[in-house]
Amino acid sequence: MASITCSGSIALDTTRTPFKTVENVLGGAASYFSLATSFFAETHICSVVGKDFPEKYWQLLAKRAKLEGVQRKGGKTFHYDSTYSFDLYHRHANKTELNVLGEFEPLLPEKAAKSEFIYLATMPPEKQLSVLKQAKNKKLAFMDTIEYYIKNEKEKLLETIAAVDGVVLNDAEARMLAEEANLIKCGKAIQKLGPEITILKKGEHGSLLFYDGKVVPFPAFPLEIIVDPTGAGDAFAGGFIGSLAKQNAFRPTLAQMKTAMAYANVMGSLAVEDFSVNKLANTTEKEVEKRFREYCELLRI
Amino acid sequence: MASITCSGSIALDTTRTPFKTVENVLGGAASYFSLATSFFAETHICSVVGKDFPEKYWQLLAKRAKLEGVQRKGGKTFHYDSTYSFDLYHRHANKTELNVLGEFEPLLPEKAAKSEFIYLATMPPEKQLSVLKQAKNKKLAFMDTIEYYIKNEKEKLLETIAAVDGVVLNDAEARMLAEEANLIKCGKAIQKLGPEITILKKGEHGSLLFYDGKVVPFPAFPLEIIVDPTGAGDAFAGGFIGSLAKQNAFRPTLAQMKTAMAYANVMGSLAVEDFSVNKLANTTEKEVEKRFREYCELLRI
Numbered sequence: 001m002a003s004i005t006c007s008g009s010i011a012l013d014t015t016r017t018p019f020k021t022v023e024n025v026l027g028g029a030a031s032y033f034s035l036a037t038s039f040f041a042e043t044h045i046c047s048v049v050g051k052d053f054p055e056k057y058w059q060l061l062a063k064r065a066k067l068e069g070v071q072r073k074g075g076k077t078f079h080y081d082s083t084y085s086f087d088l089y090h091r092h093a094n095k096t097e098l099n100v101l102g103e104f105e106p107l108l109p110e111k112a113a114k115s116e117f118i119y120l121a122t123m124p125p126e127k128q129l130s131v132l133k134q135a136k137n138k139k140l141a142f143m144d145t146i147e148y149y150i151k152n153e154k155e156k157l158l159e160t161i162a163a164v165d166g167v168v169l170n171d172a173e174a175r176m177l178a179e180e181a182n183l184i185k186c187g188k189a190i191q192k193l194g195p196e197i198t199i200l201k202k203g204e205h206g207s208l209l210f211y212d213g214k215v216v217p218f219p220a221f222p223l224e225i226i227v228d229p230t231g232a233g234d235a236f237a238g239g240f241i242g243s244l245a246k247q248n249a250f251r252p253t254l255a256q257m258k259t260a261m262a263y264a265n266v267m268g269s270l271a272v273e274d275f276s277v278n279k280l281a282n283t284t285e286k287e288v289e290k291r292f293r294e295y296c297e298l299l300r301i
Numbered sequence: 302m303a304s305i306t307c308s309g310s311i312a313l314d315t316t317r318t319p320f321k322t323v324e325n326v327l328g329g330a331a332s333y334f335s336l337a338t339s340f341f342a343e344t345h346i347c348s349v350v351g352k353d354f355p356e357k358y359w360q361l362l363a364k365r366a367k368l369e370g371v372q373r374k375g376g377k378t379f380h381y382d383s384t385y386s387f388d389l390y391h392r393h394a395n396k397t398e399l400n401v402l403g404e405f406e407p408l409l410p411e412k413a414a415k416s417e418f419i420y421l422a423t424m425p426p427e428k429q430l431s432v433l434k435q436a437k438n439k440k441l442a443f444m445d446t447i448e449y450y451i452k453n454e455k456e457k458l459l460e461t462i463a464a465v466d467g468v469v470l471n472d473a474e475a476r477m478l479a480e481e482a483n484l485i486k487c488g489k490a491i492q493k494l495g496p497e498i499t500i501l502k503k504g505e506h507g508s509l510l511f512y513d514g515k516v517v518p519f520p521a522f523p524l525e526i527i528v529d530p531t532g533a534g535d536a537f538a539g540g541f542i543g544s545l546a547k548q549n550a551f552r553p554t555l556a557q558m559k560t561a562m563a564y565a566n567v568m569g570s571l572a573v574e575d576f577s578v579n580k581l582a583n584t585t586e587k588e589v590e591k592r593f594r595e596y597c598e599l600l601r602i
Contacts, residue, residue: 086482181388182388182525183505184523184524185525188525202506205503205506205507206507206518206520208523214599215523216523217520217521217522217523217599218520219518219519219520220518221518222516224483224485224486224489225483258601258602261602262602296602298515299600299601299602300559300600300601300602301556301562301563
């Protein structure tokens with residue numbers, strides 16, 4: 001079976017919702033992504049933590065992913081403190097302390113460099129490109145980014161986008177990148193920048209897949225109770241790339257892509273049902289498969 | 302085959318988009334709804350027009366629906382003047398001139414009173430109730446409303462909602478009615494007010510069907526070019542109720558409901574591809590069926 005390498009942040013999050021606050025819990029794109037992919041394929045993480053990173057979180061990740069590419073530095077772990085609005089739809093950043101992530105130079109260990117599937121979670125585009133160049137055996141590479149890099153490092157970002165096979169962006173990022181309001185036009189414009197696989201996420205409103213000349217809409221799995229939306233996008237990307245890896249889909253058919261998108265929606269929906277990575281860490285393969293069947297059945301007309 | 306009766310407005314619309322303005326064109330919920338249902342089942346309209354109502358619009362409607370229940374009065378036709386925002390997402394009302402609609406007393410002719418399917422488009426709740434009482438042969442009755450009646454006539458509105466089998470509301474209306482942010486909770490709360498069939502529309506983000514203990518999400522048919530969103534919701538309701546009528550689904554199975562929801566999305570997507578009712582008036586059954594198959598195929602995993 002194919003394997004996956006993900007570069008991106010491991011964080012200690014402080015997350016404030018109208019209902020509860022959790023402090024210094026495990027977060028970061030690489031954590032959410034690799035816990036999601038762990039249901040599908042072997043995953044190598046390329047990241048960095050500080051000396052304050054709790055052993056219990058290290059063990060949690062080590063049980064599910066390969067951590068040879070996670071550097072342990074002397075400073076403090078990346079810390080992100082944010083507050084959600086009453087409807088959990090908008091997030092306000094209170095503090096973003098990069099700490100050891102600021103000086104991070106991603107280095108892929110030998111095995112991680114051999115993965116067929118690459119996910120470049122949000123990082124400065126230059127560092128994403130560096131990971132991409134180290135991934136000697138890559139068949140399909142995907143990336144995410146944030147508005148900050150679209151605004152401030154557009155040239156380097158466009159170079160990175162041109163070098164990957166797929167992007168996974170949210171609606172606001174896509175609109176800013178494509179300078180276009182209509183999301184269908186956005187997706188097609190982004191495909192023209194390079195990535196033949198373009199996925200636009202709309203949170204609770206679902207997602208759009210642009211591939212093979214088609215635009216395929218997917219609703220989100222309907223959830224009555226959302227506890228903490230943090231990490232949903234990275235778990236979504238994890239379900240997607242994990243499923244492709246499990247299918248050994250180096251040149252995916254549309255059917256393989258749709259299966260992967262269904263798993264993306266499943267993993268994204270699981271991620272938000274508890275704080276931090278708790279649900280992803282505690283759910284079972286059986287539960288994942290049950291929700292996948294439920295999702296496909298809901299969509300069947 | 303079952304037949305349908307729709308009560309609601311016939312309007313002359315002035316619609317201003319960033320790209321073009323059209324003046325005094327055919328509009329109104331009953332027009333959009335019955336042009337959509339005309340692809341599926343015989344439809345009777347209960348409405349009112351003024352003496353300024355153009356003969357060409359009368360003929361257009363008469364070709365597709367039964368107009369015995371449309372009163373012709375001496376005053377002016379209901380006129381609605383609105384402006385859309387740049388992204389066509391928000392609409393601002395410039396003028397709402399009720400004219401003959403203000404004094405309208407809905408009366409169902411004998412044949413219209415015999416329809417099995419009833420759609421009460423937006424009107425004062427008291428008038429919706431009056432139509433409902435006249436519909437002696439009703440098997441399934443549906444309604445729509447607007448924020449104005451939720452704010453100003455809630456008691457009478459709740460009485461009407463309790464008397465129908467289904468509601469078709471947009472997200473803002475649902476949130477205001479249920480006093481709840483999460484749409485899944487909204488839908489379930491609205492079902493508790495009476496209607497076992499609750500449909501919540503989210504515009505380009507699709508729709509949610511609440512029925513038989515299930516919540517089924519539907520994405521919107523992806524459209525690159527939206528010309529005029531006016532009437533999409535009523536065309537959506539028309540596709541839905543039209544399909545149920547064609548299926549003679551008086552006690553619909555979930556599968557019949559899903560088919561109806563697919564047609565709802567098809568008719569809603571057609572409605573917005575041109576100004577006024579132009580696309581609904583000029584499309585063919587073949588095109589409707591083609592888009593239906595395309596929609597089902599997109600969703601199939």
